[in-house]
Amino acid sequence: MSVFLAILQVVIVTLVAPLISGATRLIRAKMHSRKGSDVFQDYRDIAKLMTRQEVRSNTSSFVARVMPVLYFAVMVVLACGIPMITIASPVPLLGDIITVIYLLALSRFFFSLAAVDTSSAYAGRGGLRELIVGVLVEPTMLLALFAAALVAGSTNMGAMGLAVATGAVSAPVATFLAAVAFALACYVELGKVPFDMAEAEQELQEGPLAEYSGPSLALLKLSMSMKQVIVVSWFLAIFFPFGAAATLNFGTFLLGIVAWCLKVAVAFAVCAVVENSVMRTRYKLLGTQTWAIFGVSVLSFAFLIVGV
Amino acid sequence: MIISLFAASVVLSLLAGTLSIMLRARDAVAKGVGCWMGAAAAALSLVAGFAAMVGEGARASMPFLFPFAAFTVQLNPLEGVLVCVISVLALVAFVYGLSYFDEYPGKVGRACMFMNYFVASMLLVITADNAFWFLVFFELMSLTSYFLVTLEENPSSIKGGLTYLVMAHIGFVMIMMSFLVMSVKAGSFEFSAFRTLDLSPALASVCFVLAFFGFGAKAGIIPLHSWLPQAHPEAPSNVSALMSGGMIKIGVFGIVKVGVDLLGASGAQLWWGLLVLVVGAVSSVLGVVFALAEHDVKRLLAYHSVENIGIILLGVGVCLIGSAMGNLVLAGLGLVAALYHTVNHAMFKGELFLGAGALLYSVKTRNMELMGGLVRRMPWTAGCFLIGALAISAIPPLNGFASEWLTYQSLFEAAFLGGRVPMVFAVLAAVALAITGSLAVTCFVKAYGVSFSGAPRSQAAAEAREVPLPMVVSQVLLAAICVALGLGAPLFVPVMAHVASFTMGAPAIVAADGAAIQNAISGTAVSTPLIAVLLAVGALVAVVAVRCFAKGLAPKTEDPWACGYGSETSMEPVATSFASDVSMFLSPLYRLREVCTAACWGVAHFFQKATGLARWMEPQLDRYLVDDVAHGVDVLGGLAQRIMSGRMGAYVAYIVVAFVVFLVLAVIL
Numbered sequence: 009m010s011v012f013l014a015i016l017q018v019v020i021v022t023l024v025a026p027l028i029s030g031a032t033r034l035i036r037a038k039m040h041s042r043k044g045s046d047v048f049q050d051y052r053d054i055a056k057l058m059t060r061q062e063v064r065s066n067t068s069s070f071v072a073r074v075m076p077v078l079y080f081a082v083m084v085v086l087a088c089g090i091p092m093i094t095i096a097s098p099v100p101l102l103g104d105i106i107t108v109i110y111l112l113a114l115s116r117f118f119f120s121l122a123a124v125d126t127s128s129a130y131a132g133r134g135g136l137r138e139l140i141v142g143v144l145v146e147p148t149m150l151l152a153l154f155a156a157a158l159v160a161g162s163t164n165m166g167a168m169g170l171a172v173a174t175g176a177v178s179a180p181v182a183t184f185l186a187a188v189a190f191a192l193a194c195y196v197e198l199g200k201v202p203f204d205m206a207e208a209e210q211e212l213q214e215g216p217l218a219e220y221s222g223p224s225l226a227l228l229k230l231s232m233s234m235k236q237v238i239v240v241s242w243f244l245a246i247f248f249p250f251g252a253a254a255t256l257n258f259g260t261f262l263l264g265i266v267a268w269c270l271k272v273a274v275a276f277a278v279c280a281v282v283e284n285s286v287m288r289t290r291y292k293l294l295g296t297q298t299w300a301i302f303g304v305s306v307l308s309f310a311f312l313i314v315g316v
Numbered sequence: 317m318i319i320s321l322f323a324a325s326v327v328l329s330l331l332a333g334t335l336s337i338m339l340r341a342r343d344a345v346a347k348g349v350g351c352w353m354g355a356a357a358a359a360l361s362l363v364a365g366f367a368a369m370v371g372e373g374a375r376a377s378m379p380f381l382f383p384f385a386a387f388t389v390q391l392n393p394l395e396g397v398l399v400c401v402i403s404v405l406a407l408v409a410f411v412y413g414l415s416y417f418d419e420y421p422g423k424v425g426r427a428c429m430f431m432n433y434f435v436a437s438m439l440l441v442i443t444a445d446n447a448f449w450f451l452v453f454f455e456l457m458s459l460t461s462y463f464l465v466t467l468e469e470n471p472s473s474i475k476g477g478l479t480y481l482v483m484a485h486i487g488f489v490m491i492m493m494s495f496l497v498m499s500v501k502a503g504s505f506e507f508s509a510f511r512t513l514d515l516s517p518a519l520a521s522v523c524f525v526l527a528f529f530g531f532g533a534k535a536g537i538i539p540l541h542s543w544l545p546q547a548h549p550e551a552p553s554n555v556s557a558l559m560s561g562g563m564i565k566i567g568v569f570g571i572v573k574v575g576v577d578l579l580g581a582s583g584a585q586l587w588w589g590l591l592v593l594v595v596g597a598v599s600s601v602l603g604v605v606f607a608l609a610e611h612d613v614k615r616l617l618a619y620h621s622v623e624n625i626g627i628i629l630l631g632v633g634v635c636l637i638g639s640a641m642g643n644l645v646l647a648g649l650g651l652v653a654a655l656y657h658t659v660n661h662a663m664f665k666g667e668l669f670l671g672a673g674a675l676l677y678s679v680k681t682r683n684m685e686l687m688g689g690l691v692r693r694m695p696w697t698a699g700c701f702l703i704g705a706l707a708i709s710a711i712p713p714l715n716g717f718a719s720e721w722l723t724y725q726s727l728f729e730a731a732f733l734g735g736r737v738p739m740v741f742a743v744l745a746a747v748a749l750a751i752t753g754s755l756a757v758t759c760f761v762k763a764y765g766v767s768f769s770g771a772p773r774s775q776a777a778a779e780a781r782e783v784p785l786p787m788v789v790s791q792v793l794l795a796a797i798c799v800a801l802g803l804g805a806p807l808f809v810p811v812m813a814h815v816a817s818f819t820m821g822a823p824a825i826v827a828a829d830g831a832a833i834q835n836a837i838s839g840t841a842v843s844t845p846l847i848a849v850l851l852a853v854g855a856l857v858a859v860v861a862v863r864c865f866a867k868g869l870a871p872k873t874e875d876p877w878a879c880g881y882g883s884e885t886s887m888e889p890v891a892t893s894f895a896s897d898v899s900m901f902l903s904p905l906y907r908l909r910e911v912c913t914a915a916c917w918g919v920a921h922f923f924q925k926a927t928g929l930a931r932w933m934e935p936q937l938d939r940y941l942v943d944d945v946a947h948g949v950d951v952l953g954g955l956a957q958r959i960m961s962g963r964m965g966a967y968v969a970y971i972v973v974a975f976v977v978f979l980v981l982a983v984i985l
Contacts, residue, residue, distance in 0.1 A: 058862070062871035067771045069691040071702075077862075081854030085847060101832045101843035102850075106724045107712065110753070111847070114711045117757050124765030124889050127688075128876035132889030139758040140897055143751070150750035154728065154743055163728055164840040218877055223866040227858055295901045309743060313736055 013098040013256075014088040020265075021087040021241075025233035026050035028276055035280040050233065054226045062222035065126040075122035076220070076227040082115040083234040089165075090238060091245040093264035094253045095173055096166035103165045105153045108242060109146065112197075115235070116142050123216035134215015137291065141203065144298035145196045151305040152190040155312050156246060159183050165242075169249035181316045185308030187247035192301045194243045198236055200279060202289040203297070240275045241268070318364050318374045318391050322399070322443065325361035326436050328353060333432030340425025347417050350428025351410040354435065358406035361439055365399030368392065370811060373818070375445060385448035385505045389440075393815040394577070397655055398442045398569050401662040402562045404797070406435045408790035409554035412670055415784040416554055419677060420467065427467055431555060434460040441566055447495040448505040454491065454566075458484040461563060464555045465547045476546035483543040487533030491570065494526035498578065510578045520582040527574040528592065535567025537629065538599040541622045545606075548621070549614035549682065553673020554790075556614060560621045561666035565658050568628050575636055576651070576820060586738070589637030592629050593741045597748035600626030604755040605905045608762070608898045611891045612682045613672045616763055617665065620708060623752060624661040627723060628654050630745050634726040635816075637738050644822035645836055646729050651816040652827055653722035656809060660715040660801055664707040667794035671701035674787055675767060678780040684763065684891045689772035693780040696788045698768045700795040705760035707798040710753050713844035713851070715801035718809070718833060721842055723749065725835040733837070755898070762894040771885045805844045809833045 030050040037044025064072065089102025097103025116138060123135025157163045159179050160171035170176075177183045196203045220228055245252070251267025253260035289297060336350030368374060373392035380387035391399065413431070417424045437456040444450040458481070466477035495505075497519065502509040515523065533540040544564075548556045571592070575584060603623030610616040631654030638647025672682070674697040679687055691698040707714040724746060731742035772778040782788070801808055806828040813827035813836075826836050834841035875883040899906050 055865075058865040059867050061869040064871055064873045065876040066873040067689060067769075067876065068873075069698075069769060071691075071769065077855045077858045078851070080858040081851045084854030084857070085850045088850060099846070101841055101846050104721070104840050104842050106721050107842045107847075109750070110710055110712050110717055110721070113709070113753065113757050114706075117706065117709060117711055117761060120757075120761045121765050121769070124761060125769040126876055127770030127885070127888045128883070129878060129887035129889070131876070132893065135761070136889060136893060136897055139754075139761060140901060143754040143758060143898075144901065146754040147747050147750045151743070151747050154731070154746055157728060158732055158739070158743075161732060162838040162840050163725065163835075164838070167838075167840070222869075222871070223862045226865075227862060292900065313740065 010098045013093065017090075017092050017098060018084050018087045020092075021083070021234050021237050022230070024269075024272075025230060025237050026054060028237055028272070029233040031273075032276060032280050032283075035277065036284050039281075039284040050229070054230055057221075057226035057229070058223050060222040062224055064221075065128060065219045067127040068122075068125050068219065071118065071125040072122045072219070073224075075118045076224040076231065078118050079115050080227055080231040080234075082111055083231050083238060086111055086238045087234065090241050091165055091169060091249070091252065092241050092268045093261065094166075094256060095169045095245075095249050097164065097245075100164065100166060105157065105163050105165060105168075105246075108165075109149060109153075113142070113146075119216055123219075126219035128219050131216050131218045134218070138216060141196065141199075141294070144295060145193050145301075148189055148193040148298065148302045148305050149197075151302070151309060152186040152193065153246070155182055155186040155305065155308045156190070158312060159186075165245050168246045169252070170254070172247060173249040173252070173254065179312050179315055182308050182311035183247075185304060185311060187243075189301055189305035189308055190247065191243055192304065194239050195279065195282075196298065196301070197239050198279065200283040202286045203294065236276075237272060240272055240279075244268070244271050244275065318367050318371070319376045319389060321360055321364040321367075322389070322391060322439070325357045325364065325403075326439060328357035328360065329432045329436035329439075332357060333429040333436070336428035336432065337425050340429075343417075343421060343424040346425035346428055347414065350425070350432060351413045351417070354413075354428070354432045355407050355410040357432070358403045358410060358435065361399055362403035362407065364391065365396045365403055368396030369400055369815060371396070377445075382448070385446050387449055388445040388506060388508075389443045390445035390507070391443055392818065394569075394572070394655075394819045395442050397659065397812070397815055398565060399439060401565060401659055402435065402438050402442070402558075404794075405558050405562045405662060405666045408666065408670070408793055409558045411786050411793075412554040412557075412673070412790040413552075414786040416552060416673055416677060416787060420552065423467055427464065427552060427555075430460045430463045430467075431558070434464060434555075434558070438563060438566060442569060445507045446505050447499055447507065447510070450507075451488070451492055451495065455488060457563065457566070458488065461551075461555070461559055464559075465551045467552060467555075468550065473550035476543070476550040480543040480547035483533050483540060487530045487540070487567075490526045490530030490533070492530075494523045494530060494574065497523050497526075507578060512581055513579075515579070515582040517582075517585055520579050521585055521588070524575055524579060524585075524588050525591075528571055528588075528595075531567040531570035531574070532595065533567070534570070535564045535625045535629075536599075536622050537595050537625060538602055538622065541599070541603070544622055545610075545615045545618040548618040548669075549612060553614070553669055553676060556617075556673070557666040557669035560618060560669055561662040564621060564625060565662060568625065568632065568654070568658055571629075572632060572635075572651070572654070572819075575632070576639065576647075580639075580820070584636045584639040586637060586640040589633045589635075589640055590738070590741045591633075592636055593633035593745045596626045596629030596633055597745045598626070599623065599629065600752040601748050601755075602905065602909070604752050604759055605898070605902055606909060608755060608759045609895045609906065611684055611895075613675060613684050613763065613767065614669070614682050616684075616759070617668050617672055620668075620756070620759070621661075621665060623756065624657070624665065624708070627720065627749065627752065628657045628661065630749060631655075631657060631723050631726055633745070634730045634742070637730050637734055637742075639820065641734060641738075643733060644820060645825060646726070646733055647820060648813065648816045648822050648825040649722070649729060649827075649836055650726040651819065652809065652812045652825065653719060653726045655812045655815055656722060656805075657716075657719035659808075659812075660707070660719045660798070663794055663797045663801060664704045664714075664716060667700060667704035667791060667798060668708065670787070670791045670794065671697055671704060674783040674791065677783050677787070679774070679776045681774075681776065684766045686774040687767040687772070687777045688770045688774075688885070688888065689768075690777060690780055691768040693772075693777075694768075694782045696782060697791060698764075700791040701768065702764055703795040703798055705764045707802065709757045709760045711757075712842075713802050713847040715798050715805065718802055718805035718842075718844055720749065720753065722809070722827075722833065722835075725838075725840070729835065729837045758894065758898065762891060765889070766891045766894075770888045773885055773888070773890070803845050803848055805833050806831050
């Protein structure tokens with residue numbers, strides 16, 4: 009059963025991801041007072057890229073060729089492990105928060121290394137910035153998650169989600185602040201304004217893609233949309249598991265799917281509104297923002313020590 | 317059986333060393349004898365170590381040379397782990413040396429001798445179960461490695477060697493004091509007598525802190541790390557692998573041995589664990605921060621050793637916290653994490669140093685800025701280096717991830733079970749580990765990317781050739797071990813759990829469940845083989861999908877895009893690009909280094925002042941006692957100078973005159 013659930017999650021995430029990035033684009037266009045393309049544009053983009061010829065940098069090596077495939081594979085593993093429809097992880101052996109953080113590090117390692125591998129100045133810059141963002145965000149993520157895990161007594165996402173869902177948290181204020189800090193850290197990880205500008209290529213998130221084209225680029229675009237869905241689901245699984253199935257039967261299963269779709273849709277709508285209402289921060293000032301987020305997670309930990 | 321195998325290995329090492337120095341006149345012969353016999357000895361000790369690691373321990377004792385200290389050897393599981401680590405590294409280092417020592421014409425005999433003696437003394441330090449012999453072999457280990465560091469005899473290696481020697485002896489003195497306190501109390505130099513000691517908490521703390529900083533100096537913990545980035549890069553690369561992968565682990569081993577084993581009966585104090593956690597956290601973060609600023613690939617790796625020692629100490633800290641709390645399962649979890657990271661770090665750091673040696677061999681520089689594009693010239697080295705880089709960055713499913721996951725779990729349980737004070741320390745240590753992890757990713761994207769990716773940035777890099785077969789084989793071997801220890805973690809972690817429970821006399825720790833490693837307390841688990849399988853499946857799906865949808869047009873290659881300008885190699889991201897960005901965000905930490913270095917200089921300066929004072933004190937007596945006499949001699953000398961003209965004829969004349977005078981005197985008297 010859990011194997012079926014894991015496969016289903018992978019399929020859903022793969023199929024839904026372009027829809028969500030398409031919807032985000034549409035919201036952005038509307039908020040910019042543009043007409044914009046419809047929500048299915050990203051499917052068409054991916055299909056078109058698949059049929060195009062691939063152009064590679066002449067100094068690139070196997071790392072750049074392997075990266076899109078590996079990036080997709082990491083997203084598949086993450087989609088198996090992160091609870092979406094149920095509270096418990098479909099594959100508990102992949103459901104530990106430390107495992108998720110380090111699987112994301114695997115994708116980041118190759119993403120950035122491939123950028124350096126192409127020896128393009130722009131891609132390299134983007135790859136480097138991706139790494140720096142990781143350095144600035146990862147400690148916050150870990151501290152917030154550790155605070156929540158200490159409340160729940162386990163670092164397994166299923167156990168943490170269950171504690172929140174049943175209200176069995178000994179320190180509600182600390183959990184709430186951990187949720188805020190983790191949400192902010194996830195937002196940075198999503199690579200949206202004010203931390204990144206997705207339309208401006210050669211920037212943080214899309215910069216490393218400068219040397220990609222054809223099927224590789226299609227695969228990467230798909231995988232990066234998947235990553236957005238996965239990161240949001242990660243947050244929801246731990247801090248907002250409401251609606252997810254505690255015990256699995258047909259009714260709770262359907263409810264779980266509907267609840268997950270709704271939660272993800274709302275989360276991305278909120279993200280889109282925030283993204284289009286703020287200005288982009290200067291890269292050099294990124295540190296001050298991430299310090300503020302880190303401060304929130306420290307505050308959460310302080311409340312945890314006090315026990316409220 | 318285990319002991320005799322071990323003894324055979326040590327004897328063979330000594331024989332190999334002695335023969336290779338005797339055959340030093342012919343480099344090729346000395347190299348063959350030294351390396352092959354050394355490798356054979358390492359294979360023997362590997363078998364002995366492995367048997368000890370999974371077994372129930374063995375010991376032997378005999379009176380030897382000194383009546384007050386019997387020569388006692390113990391090979392319990394804990395010693396077995398270290399013997400295995402050193403043996404594997406020694407084995408590949410000797411195989412590697414078969415080609416690498418060609419870089420040291422005229423010095424091969426010496427290098428082989430010191431390397432064999434170095435390996436033997438490391439093995440003996442680990443197994444010695446007598447404080448006196450432990451110290452003797454510890455000193456031998458420092459001396460033999462000193463001669464390996466200074467093998468090149470250039471100013472930087474002599475300077476690095478001297479720093480190393482001074483630091484090694486500062487550590488040695490502290491360890492000696494700790495052992496002397498225990499031996500006075502126990503009335504014997506035997507460790508078995510130490511183990512039954514019931515010291516007062518204050519005295520036990522003195523012993524532990526002295527031993528912690530003493531062994532810490534050997535391990536390279538942060539305030540005492542300055543020798544590592546100076547000494548390791550100067551040694552031949554296979555010796556660097558042996559030092560960085562093996563020797564500094566003896567520091568960790570010593571800390572565990574004193575804290576858990578020797579002082580076991582006195583009981584650990586909670587603040588020992590907290591101290592170890594703080595030192596570990598600081599070492600891990602600062603180690604990687606300093607590594608990021610390096611352009612010299614071997615210095616970069618040396619700083620990463622500081623980082624990884626810090627990570628190992630986090631596990632040791634949890635172990636001490638657990639034993640202080642009387643929670644042996646928690647202590648066991650910490651010790652398992654520390655031991656597994658010790659093994660893993662030895663393997664991937666050994667691999668990376670061998671890779672750095674291959675770069676040095678082919679490109680003749682350690683400066684990464686002058687490399688680039690080497691993946692096409694040296695594919696084997698590049699592949700192995702990439703595996704090592706992934707492993708050290710704790711990327712799943714490799715071995716570094718398995719042990720760091722265990723470290724996180726042990727920190728989590730220490731925080732969960734330990735009450736408020738351990739919670740604050742353990743959580744901050746976990747945050748430090750997270751910072752370390754993300755910085756390590758950055759650092760190794762830099763190290764691999766700048767050296768192997770992109771276009772060559774120097775003539776030497778453009779013409780580099782893959783290294784000879786023995787060097788390739790040894791790199792591949794260590795890279796394969798890294799993969800095996802990662803994917804096979806569910807098999808190897810229970811062995812570490814056996815070692816931990818044996819060492820602490822604790823009940824068995826359930827560290828694995830089927831194909832997963834698990835946190836014995838909360839039950840949360842991770843399966844590295846499953847991650848590997850799913851990654852492979854995901855990759856396969858992606859490849860098949862691309863094959864199905866793509867039209868199969870042949871890819872074409874172009875210059876990298878440069879906004880319409882011609883692309884040049886000078887546009888590539890280089891080591892400085894990484895360093896400047898990181899230093900922009902982490903500038904306070906780099907300022908801290910300046911403060912630390914200044915403090916180090918302060919210590920050195922203190923010693924200078926002390927010697928200065930001694931130098932000033934010394935002549936005070938002389939002024940009154942000796943100076944008048946000396947002055948008188950001076951005056952006489954001045955007079956004598958008048959008749960010392962320096963001409964041969966004059967001296968002959970003096971001799972003749974003196975002869976005549978004596979003759980006359982003899983006749984008269």
